[in-house]
Amino acid sequence: MGLFILRRLGVMILTALCLTFIVFFLTNLYPNLEKLAKSQGNNRMSDEQVASWLDRNGHLDPLLVKYGRWVGVLPGWTNTAEDGTMTGRCISPGMAPEDAPRFCGVIQGKWGYSTVFKEGAGEIVNRRLALTGKLMLWVMILMVPSALILGVLAGMREGSRTDRTLSTFSIASTATPEYVSGVIFIAVFASSAVGLKWFKGTATSAMDNATFENFFLPVLTIALYGMGYIARMTRASMTEVMTAQYIRTARLKGVSFPNIVMKHALRNALIAPFTVIMLQFPWLLNGVVIVESLFNYKGFGWTLVAAAGNNDIDLLLACSVVAVFVVLVTQLISDIGYVFLNPRIRIA
Amino acid sequence: MEPLSWGEIIVRILWQFTPVWISLIAVFALSITYKRRLGLYGKLFDSTIGMIGFALVMFWVFTGFYAAFDLIATHDPLAQASGMKNKVPGTFWDGAEDGQYAYYLLGGDNLARDVFSRMVKGATRVLMIAPLATIFAFMVGVTLGLPAGYFTGTAVQRGTVQYLLWALSAIAVLFVLITGGLASAITLAVVLALINFILTVTTLDTMLSFLSNLVLAFPVILLFYLLVTPEIVQTGIPSYMAVVLFVFPVVFFAVLFNSRFHTQPTKQRTYVGATIVIGVFLYACVISTPGTVIDFMPRSIDLVPMEPNLLVVFVSVVFVNSPTVFRIVRGLVLDIRTRDYVAAGQTRGESPWYIMLWEILPNARGPLIVDFCLRIGYTTILLGTLGFFGLGVSPESPDWGSTINEGRKLLSIFPHPALPPALALMSLVLGLNLLADGLREESLRD
Numbered sequence: 055m056g057l058f059i060l061r062r063l064g065v066m067i068l069t070a071l072c073l074t075f076i077v078f079f080l081t082n083l084y085p086n087l088e089k090l091a092k093s094q095g096n097n098r099m100s101d102e103q104v105a106s107w108l109d110r111n112g113h114l115d116p117l118l119v120k121y122g123r124w125v126g127v128l129p130g131w132t133n134t135a136e137d138g139t140m141t142g143r144c145i146s147p148g149m150a151p152e153d154a155p156r157f158c159g160v161i162q163g164k165w166g167y168s169t170v171f172k173e174g175a176g177e178i179v180n181r182r183l184a185l186t187g188k189l190m191l192w193v194m195i196l197m198v199p200s201a202l203i204l205g206v207l208a209g210m211r212e213g214s215r216t217d218r219t220l221s222t223f224s225i226a227s228t229a230t231p232e233y234v235s236g237v238i239f240i241a242v243f244a245s246s247a248v249g250l251k252w253f254k255g256t257a258t259s260a261m262d263n264a265t266f267e268n269f270f271l272p273v274l275t276i277a278l279y280g281m282g283y284i285a286r287m288t289r290a291s292m293t294e295v296m297t298a299q300y301i302r303t304a305r306l307k308g309v310s311f312p313n314i315v316m317k318h319a320l321r322n323a324l325i326a327p328f329t330v331i332m333l334q335f336p337w338l339l340n341g342v343v344i345v346e347s348l349f350n351y352k353g354f355g356w357t358l359v360a361a362a363g364n365n366d367i368d369l370l371l372a373c374s375v376v377a378v379f380v381v382l383v384t385q386l387i388s389d390i391g392y393v394f395l396n397p398r399i400r401i402a
Numbered sequence: 403m404e405p406l407s408w409g410e411i412i413v414r415i416l417w418q419f420t421p422v423w424i425s426l427i428a429v430f431a432l433s434i435t436y437k438r439r440l441g442l443y444g445k446l447f448d449s450t451i452g453m454i455g456f457a458l459v460m461f462w463v464f465t466g467f468y469a470a471f472d473l474i475a476t477h478d479p480l481a482q483a484s485g486m487k488n489k490v491p492g493t494f495w496d497g498a499e500d501g502q503y504a505y506y507l508l509g510g511d512n513l514a515r516d517v518f519s520r521m522v523k524g525a526t527r528v529l530m531i532a533p534l535a536t537i538f539a540f541m542v543g544v545t546l547g548l549p550a551g552y553f554t555g556t557a558v559q560r561g562t563v564q565y566l567l568w569a570l571s572a573i574a575v576l577f578v579l580i581t582g583g584l585a586s587a588i589t590l591a592v593v594l595a596l597i598n599f600i601l602t603v604t605t606l607d608t609m610l611s612f613l614s615n616l617v618l619a620f621p622v623i624l625l626f627y628l629l630v631t632p633e634i635v636q637t638g639i640p641s642y643m644a645v646v647l648f649v650f651p652v653v654f655f656a657v658l659f660n661s662r663f664h665t666q667p668t669k670q671r672t673y674v675g676a677t678i679v680i681g682v683f684l685y686a687c688v689i690s691t692p693g694t695v696i697d698f699m700p701r702s703i704d705l706v707p708m709e710p711n712l713l714v715v716f717v718s719v720v721f722v723n724s725p726t727v728f729r730i731v732r733g734l735v736l737d738i739r740t741r742d743y744v745a746a747g748q749t750r751g752e753s754p755w756y757i758m759l760w761e762i763l764p765n766a767r768g769p770l771i772v773d774f775c776l777r778i779g780y781t782t783i784l785l786g787t788l789g790f791f792g793l794g795v796s797p798e799s800p801d802w803g804s805t806i807n808e809g810r811k812l813l814s815i816f817p818h819p820a821l822p823p824a825l826a827l828m829s830l831v832l833g834l835n836l837l838a839d840g841l842r843e844e845s846l847r848d
Contacts, residue, residue: 065612072616077628085633116585222451225839229832231783233790233806234824240810241817248817255814336621343623344790348810359791362627377621385619 055393062389066382070375077374078121081367087113089365094169110135112143124166124371126159160375166368170360175372178357183376185261186342186353189272193338197277197284198331204281205288205327210315212293221289227282232344236275240348243271257351272349276341280334284327291326295319325395332388336381406492406505415507415518421473422464429460442771445844452840458833462826465522466529475519476503479800486510488816491517511805511819512812520800521822527801528830531712532781535719536774539781541651542720543727548758550607550728551735557606558598567598607732614725622722623787629718630793638695640714645689645696647720652681661756688713711795719784723777730773734766741765768845772838779834786827802827 091107092099099107108114112123112131122128123143130143144158158164165176208220241248244255254268295301296319304314343355350356354376361369406414416423430453437444446452468474477483483497483506491509498504508518558564571594579587600609629640655677663670684706690699693710708716738744739762747757788794789803796804802823809820 069612069616069619073619076620077624080628080634080639083634083637083639085636089633118589221839222836225835226832229779229835230828231786231831233786233803233810234828237806237810237813237817237820237824240813241821244814245817246814336619339621340623340787343621344787347791358624359627362624362631365631365633374621374624377624378619381619381621 058393059386059390062386066386070378070382073378074125074371074375075121077371077378078124079117081370082113082117082120086365086367090169090367093365110141122159124159126157126161126164128159129156130158165372168361168366168369170364170366171369175369178369179354179372179376182352182354182357185351186346186355188264189269189276189342189346189351189353190338192269192273193276193280196273197281200277201281201284202288202324202327204285206292206315206320206323208285209289209292209296209323210319212296217289221286224282224285224289227278228286229282230279232275232279232341233348235278236271236345236348239271239275255349257349261352272345272351275345275348276338279341280338283337284330284334287330288323288327292319292323295323298322325392328395329388329392332384332391335384339377339380405490405494406507408492411492411507414505418474418476418507418518419465421468422461425464426457426460430457442841442845445847446837446840449840449843451836452844455833455836455838455840458829459837462525462830462833463529466525469522470526475516475522476505476507477516477519479515479520479523480798481516482514483510483516484514486516487514488512488812488819489514491818508822509816509818511808512816513808517805517819517822520805521802521826523800524802524805524823525826525830527795527799528782528785528827531716531719531795531801532778532785535716535785536723536778536781538647538651538716538720539723539777540727540770540774541654542647542724543729544731544763545650545654545657546610546724547728547731548735548763549754550610551732552739552754552758552762553606555605556602557604557609558601560602564598564602567601571595571598610728611732614728617721617725618729622784623791625722626718626788626791626793629721630714630788635694635710635714640717641689641691641694641696643721644691644713644717647717647724648685648688652678652685655681657755658759661753661759664753664756709795715785715788715793715795718788719781722784723781727773727777730769731766734769735762738762738765772842772845775834775838775841779831779838782827782831782834 087108088104090113091104095103095107105114110133112120112133115131119128123130132142132145135141142154144156144164145154155162163176165174165179167173168175168178171178204220204224208217208224211217239253240255243250243253245251246255252267253271255271257268257272260269260272301314301319304318305311309318339355342353343358345351346353346355347359354373357369358373358377360366361373430447433440433444434447437447446456465474483495485497486493486495486506487510489506489510491507493506493509495502495504495506506516506518508516508521511517511520558567571591574594575587575591578590628634629643634640656674659673659677660670663673686699687704687706688708690697690704691708691710691713692701694713735758743765744757744761747761752761785794785801786803786806789801789805790807790810792804792807794804794807795801805823806820806827809816809823813820
């Protein structure tokens with residue numbers, strides 16, 4: 055088990071390095087840097103001015119060196135201007151060059167500076183992640199139990215009318231992406247022109263003060279798309295368990311049907327959905343980005359879109375590290391959890 | 403003139419779809435009559451869910467088809483009519499001339515264009531891009547997944563091929579040393595040595611699985627933003643990706659015929675030759691796109707004059723989908739290669755590619771067909787996502803994602819422009835999912 059986790063961790067770190075390098079490469083392509091120089095300096099810079107600005111700010115060094123600096127394994131660049139003032143990657147404004155640390159990368163906790171929000175990228179991502187965490191918490195609270203109930207009810211008696219109805223519902227919910235269900239919900243429940251006016255069409259106010267009225271629609275929108283998939287997996291696993299020998303034995307010795315489902319079938323049937331729920335996180339991330347843009351909830355997904363749209367390189371890198379980290383960690387947990395929950399593998 | 407009532411709107415919309423209804427009835431009548439002779443397709447008509455799914459899918463297929471010939475749409479999807487901005491469904495258009503349709507059946511959007519026509523025209527766009535992109539993703543996934551699942555040894559065996567690779571790498575490094583300089587030559591040497599080393603110690607499977615996991619761990623939206631932004635398009639990265647990804651269909655068909663007619667040299671030469679000539683020509687047509695870095699085909703013989711944006715969207719969708727297909731195919735091959743008929747093929751002395759393409763692949767078709775249906779739906783969702791973030795084909799284009807994106811800005815005041823494309827997208831994806839479900843059920847039955 056220990057060796058297994060160790061090997062998985064090794065692969066995970068390698069994957070994370072590869073992925074962040076790819077993002078780093080794509081965000082540091084010359085046209086992007088040119089745009090950055092023009093937005094930071096001024097819009098009418100000539101090509102030579104752009105090149106000299108980039109050179110002064112350490113953007114023209116070899117890619118691997120820049121990546122090493124960003125990670126924090128290579129010392130940051132420094133530059134001495136003609137009048138003797140020193141600037142550098144690790145020298146923040148107002149700091150004496152002598153006091154500046156040599157290394158300042160992700161390892162040292164320095165995430166860079168957002169050129170659009172005029173703030174450290176790390177702080178922005180922290181704050182926004184907390185908001186998204188709140189959203190995700192409620193999504194999980196709504197999605198997981200209802201998906202499991204749907205799946206168990208449908209898989210209990212395969213082919214029954216309940217099964218058909220619930221399965222069709224799960225299919226319909228997987229067929230409705232967030233931007234479709236969100237639009238429909240807003241039109242039906244929140245439109246000021248027609249409709250029911252039960253909820254609010256934006257969740258901006260939910261960032262400070264989440265109420266049922268302003269927070270339910272975004273939560274429901276994300277939960278609905280993921281729900282169908284988990285429910286179908288649960289159903290598949292439940293139907294498989296219900297045909298197992300030990301269930302037949304239990305029935306033959308006269309255990310009541312609710313008892314069979316609750317005590318004998320459920321525990322074994324929930325192993326597979328656990329991994330599925332964990333692997334749903336990357337997809338939820340997708341949903342979060344869509345829903346936060348649609349409902350104007352300024353969380354992590356909204357930040358990612360803003361950073362990508364505004365060519366905010368450091369912030370985009372920070373966002374992608376978080377996103378990649380979430381995906382890899384959930385994959386790891388799902389693998390370990392699968393081994394841990396399944397006695398056949400754990401004991402063997 | 404009075405605006406139409408909801409009843410009249412519905413009747414008029416149903417009337418606009420007349421050619422679709424006729425075709426649908428014809429298809430269903432023919433299929434149900436001959437369903438016993440039609441194999442798996444015929445069996446679909448035994449399951450209600452499958453029939454509903456098939457009807458929904460065919461509805462949009464026919465709509466897309468007829469809309470391409472201007473049969474269903476009432477107006478030009480790009481034409482703006484004065485006075486029709488954000489008008490509610492069923493509004494009378496007083497600027498209509500003779501022969502023009504006098505109503506906006508589903509209202510006007512914020513640029514005073516007809517919502518109904520845009521939705522119908524959008525079907526053409528979506529149903530052209532989504533299945534094609536899925537087919538390409540399947541070609542890539544199958545071509546890579548088959549060998550990954552089948553070959554167990556290291557990717558490059560010790561011997562001639564290994565020495566050849568080292569020799570090629572040495573030549574490349576020398577070339578860079580002469581033209582580029584010492585620093586880049588050393589970098590290249592290290593990278594190539596590493597690649598050669600990895601190729602000799604790991605299996606093809608380990609390597610490709612790692613790569614596919616890499617793509618799968620990438621948040622889709624981030625990937626889209628990184629690939630589709632104008633700055634990246636300017637550097638030509640999507641075009642280079644197209645160069646790599648679109649080779650796979652040509653390779654697939656060439657290998658397919660090559661292994662099939664191994665014992666009949668004349669046929670082998672004709673088929674493989676024809677595939678390579680036609681394939682390479684089409685390949686050149688597709689990758690050469692005006693306005694990007696790769697643009698070498700003269701306009702007159704370029705059969706597929708793609709818009710640069712369309713190519714980028716296409717490439718990113720194929721790129722995102724192919725790793726999943728790869729994993730499915732690999733899993734299926736790992737299962738099927740232990741069967742007796744594969745062992746029989748090996749004993750007969752069939753070549754590995756013959757066994758993979760003509761023994762294993764046909765026996766994996768069931769799950770692959772089901773996944774194909776699901777994947778078209780998923781691709782449709784992805785295309786919509788791209789449109790939703792304004793990264794789609796073009797802002798003017800009537801495809802559903804872009805229309806939803808435009809409509810959402812005024813959603814709480816004027817919900818009608820965003821709803822029809824949203825419902826259309828949902829019904830198409832739902833149809834594909836139901837169809838896949840029906841197919842799975844019917845194929846499991848026998």
